[in-house]
Each structure stands twice: as structure tokens, then as C-alpha cells.
Amino acid sequence: MTALQHLLSAAARGAAKRSPAARMMTAVACEADTAIHVNLAPKTRRDGGGRGVQWIFLGCPGVGKGTYASRLSQLLGVPHIATGDLVRNELASSSPQARQLADITNQGKLVSDEVIMTLLSKRLQQQEANGESGFILDGFPRTIRQAEIFEGVTDVDLVVNLKLREDVLLEKCLGRRICSQCGGNFNVAFINIRGENGEPGMYMPPLLPPPQCTTKLISRPDDTEEVVKERLHVYYEMSQPVEEFYSQPRKTVGIQLTRRNRRIMAKIFASAET
Numbered sequence: 001m002t003a004l005q006h007l008l009s010a011a012a013r014g015a016a017k018r019s020p021a022a023r024m025m026t027a028v029a030c031e032a033d034t035a036i037h038v039n040l041a042p043k044t045r046r047d048g049g050g051r052g053v054q055w056i057f058l059g060c061p062g063v064g065k066g067t068y069a070s071r072l073s074q075l076l077g078v079p080h081i082a083t084g085d086l087v088r089n090e091l092a093s094s095s096p097q098a099r100q101l102a103d104i105t106n107q108g109k110l111v112s113d114e115v116i117m118t119l120l121s122k123r124l125q126q127q128e129a130n131g132e133s134g135f136i137l138d139g140f141p142r143t144i145r146q147a148e149i150f151e152g153v154t155d156v157d158l159v160v161n162l163k164l165r166e167d168v169l170l171e172k173c174l175g176r177r178i179c180s181q182c183g184g185n186f187n188v189a190f191i192n193i194r195g196e197n198g199e200p201g202m203y204m205p206p207l208l209p210p211p212q213c214t215t216k217l218i219s220r221p222d223d224t225e226e227v228v229k230e231r232l233h234v235y236y237e238m239s240q241p242v243e244e245f246y247s248q249p250r251k252t253v254g255i256q257l258t259r260r261n262r263r264i265m266a267k268i269f270a271s272a273e274t
């Protein structure tokens with residue numbers, strides 16, 4: 001079976017499993033200096049089904065897709081699927097294509113649509129076998145072809161498009177750290193820029209690790225200045241058109257980030273509700 005057939009069949013089975021039960025959830029998003037209480041009636045209200053939300057996060061490398069997608073995944077109880085993690089898991093395996101994928105990612109290029117579809121398809125099948133439904137996708141789709149294929153087989157409820165200044169994106173990628181033991185994601189970059197010439201200021205304190213992780217921090221091999229610049233270039237060329245692809249009929253919320261966390265979660269929930 002081809003990757004596309006896998007994806008099609010997994011998506012088709014997911015759609016068939018929808019139940020009419022709507023659920024109401026109170027999510028409490030704790031912000032650095034505010035607490036936001038959100039009453040969330042998920043998308044199930046729209047389609048009358050009981051499946052989990054089907055959301056997509058778009059945005060440049062370093063914008064914070066993973067941070068927000070993972071928090072929302074915990075709040076909503078739906079899987080967070082980061083295609084970058086799927087690729088890294090494959091790299092860490094002894095699969096025949098691991099070496100080739102390492103060369104591609106270390107140069108900041110995109111892996112082929114076929115490879116991504118295969119990895120995503122396997123992941124969706126696993127989650128189906130575990131009885132999980134819904135997804136918060138982070139890092140997919142990244143090409144128009146991926147978007148078109150996915151659009152043909154799924155009903156995406158919400159597309160969140162995060163935006164951040166390019167100099168800050170670079171700083172945030174260079175500040176990323178991962179605990180080699182627990183896998184936790186942190187960021188040592190301290191963004192503190194005064195607003196001027198009508199531009200808003202920016203304040204994003206570091207996301208520091210707990211003491212037990214501090215001596216085990218590593219950086220991703222593709223988070224060097226040269227590779228991040230190439231990834232940004234690839235994003236503008238290959239992935240920005242995906243933002244336009246979703247901008248019209250789809251429910252898309254664009255968020256310009258200037259501070260970490262503040263009101264972002266509430267804005268995303270509010271968009272899902274309207």
C-alpha cells in the first residue's frame with residue numbers, strides 16, 4: 001500500500017468513527033502573569049461528532065509551534081503530532097533511509113512529500129489503533145502538495161498561523177535546548193526588545209530547564225545559524241504558499257507574537273469557537 005493510500009484509509013476510518021456526543025471542556029491556560037479561563041466547546045459542536053479537534057499549526061522555524069501545540073494537546077486531550085519529531089525518530093532508527101534523511105535535515109532542506117506522508121500515515125494508524133482521535137499537527141503541511149493531499153482526506157477545523165520577527169526567530173532557534181535524558185524542550189534565549197517607530201516591543205523570557213536537566217542539555221544539529229537561515233529561506237519559498245492555501249475558505253487565525261503566552265491560548269480558543 002502506498003503512503004497516500006495509508007493516509008487516505010487512516011483518515012477515512014477516523015471520519016467514520018465520529019460520534020454525535022458534544023463535549024464541553026473548561027481549559028485553564030496559565031500565563032506568565034495572567035490566568036485565562038476559557039470555556040471551550042470544541043469543533044464537535046460544528047459537525048455533531050465526538051471526535052477530538054483537528055487543528056494545524058503553521059509558522060516559521062522557531063516561532064513556537066511546538067510550545068503552543070503541546071500545551072493545547074494536553075488541555076484538549078488530543079495527540080500532538082510534530083512531523084519534525086517523526087523525522088528525528090526515523091533518524092534515530094536503523095532504517096535504511098536514516099542517513100539520507102540526516103543529510104537533508106542537516107542542510108535545512110525539506111524531506112520528500114512521500115517520506116513525510118509515509119511517516120504521518122504510520123503515526124495516524126498507530127493512534128487509531130490506540131483508540132485516539134483528533135490531532136494538533138505541528139510542521140505539516142509544509143508544501144502545497146502535502147496540503148492538497150491532506151485537504152482531500154481530512155476535515156481540518158482550525159489553522160493557527162504564528163508569526164514572529166525574523167531576527168527573533170533566528171535567536172530563538174539558536175537558543176533551543178533539549179534535555180538528552182527526559183527529552184524536554186527549553187529555550188535559553190532572552191528576547192527583550194524596546195518598541196520603537198510604531199513597532200511593538202517584545203518580551204520573551206527564557207524557558208529554563210529544571211535543575212536535574214541543566215547538565216544534560218543539547219542543541220539540535222540543524223539549529224546552527226547557517227542552517228536556520230537556510231530553513232527560513234526554505235520556509236518562505238515552499239511553506240509560505242501553504243498559508244495562502246488555507247487563508248480563504250478555511251478557518252485560519254493569524255497571530256503576531258510579541259510576548260510569550262499572553263492571551264495567545266485564549267485567542268486560539270476564541271477562533272475555534274466562532
Ligand SMILES: Nc1ncnc2c1ncn2[C@@H]1O[C@H](COP(=O)(O)OP(=O)(O)O)[C@@H](O)[C@H]1O
Nearest residue numbers: 061062083084087105109110111116139140142
Ligand atoms: N512536513 C514536512 N515536510 C518536509 N520536511 C519536513 C516536514 N516536517 C519536518 N520536516 C523535516 O524535519 C526537519 C525538522 O522539522 P521541525 O522540527 O518541524 O523544524 P522547525 O524547527 O524548522 O519547524 C525540517 O527541517 C525538515 O527537514
